[in-house]
Amino acid sequence: MAIKFAKRMDGLKGSEIRELLKLTERPEVISFAGGMPAPELFPVEEMKKISVAVLEEGGRQALQYTTTEGFAPLREKIAERMNTKNMTNITKDDILVTSGSQQGLDFAGKVFLDEGDVVLCESPSYLGALNAFKAYCPKFVDVPTDDEGMIMEELEKIIQTTDRIKMIYVIPDFQNPTGRTWPMERRKKFMEIINKYEIPVIEDNPYGELRFEGESLPSLKSLDEKGLVIFLGTFSKIFCPGYRLGWTCAAPEILSKFVFVKQGSDLQASTISQMEVSKFMDVYNLDEHVEKIKSVYVKRRDVMLKTMEEEFPEGVKFTHPEGGLFTWVEIPSHLNAKELMPKCIEKNVAYVAGGAFFPNGGRENTFRLNYSNMPEEKIVEGIKKIAEVLKEAIGE
């Protein structure tokens, strides 16, 4: 029987990372592969009390449908928080609650992309976004990056010479996979270019609040004068991912389209999840919780960077992220990180090879390391094992 699937399925395959995560689930594996928050920081005891309180105080409401835009008190709190973090004049009406920010990425594809349209993105970029957009059969044109993110001269050149650009996808804060952050000058220049050519921007910002050092920088959305920036936020990294709550903040003309596709997709985000997270923010202090997360992650980052400095052979470079969850490693160009992976797995340590993060294929001599999910002693042990594999490959 020849089952005929939609043409859009041709280009889709399971995320390599998700496949790899299955391998790394064995408890003996020290995994720097996923992008998972530290589970020991989840407020389990607090949420036990909160869930009982939500059901006792408003059980019937919590188990009922709610509006597509989301539970109003939660949207109000999201808007208030955004206004304390470099934004102004955001109100609940600018917010749509989504099932994680991942759903906002899928919606962006659905709202903006016809087959053959062009998406501009950083190179490398977040694999989950590239896969979400792929379902809408676009062409990816990757804009070269350096240590300070997207290179603006290259961006403008590409815009001038490329037809059918429908949107630009960027992660300016502690990017996944590189951990890099765009400095202020780049942000300003980027918005100048965007305003000139009037192209919608998806600003994906799951990590912006997890800054360990340096000065906090304004989001692109806060510099947006023409309503072109669609900001995606999430509770996944500042609270926990299990509730699957994120949000889209955009100008009314754009947000109404996102609301429309949310209706068609799943009607609304889970009412009870939204009420529980909202109640947590009433009873506890989310900012204090974020501080606690940062204080653990910064130590893990420091240990990872220090061990890499001490153990990695000459010719290996890595980023120094000022926040977020990842560092990005570049090994000598004749080596292939994917080919070295089985040797690492043999030693019970895992990373994600970098090639897949390049939308049009690319540099195989790179890999991503996550430091949020492993205790410090495991980080030291795991990095030493990767160093052994690298030294052997380099022939030291």
Ligand code: PMP
């Ligand atoms: N964007 C980026 C850059 C991410 O790294 C992730 C998750 N790792 C997401 C979006 C999706 O996260 P969530 O759906 O949990 O909000």
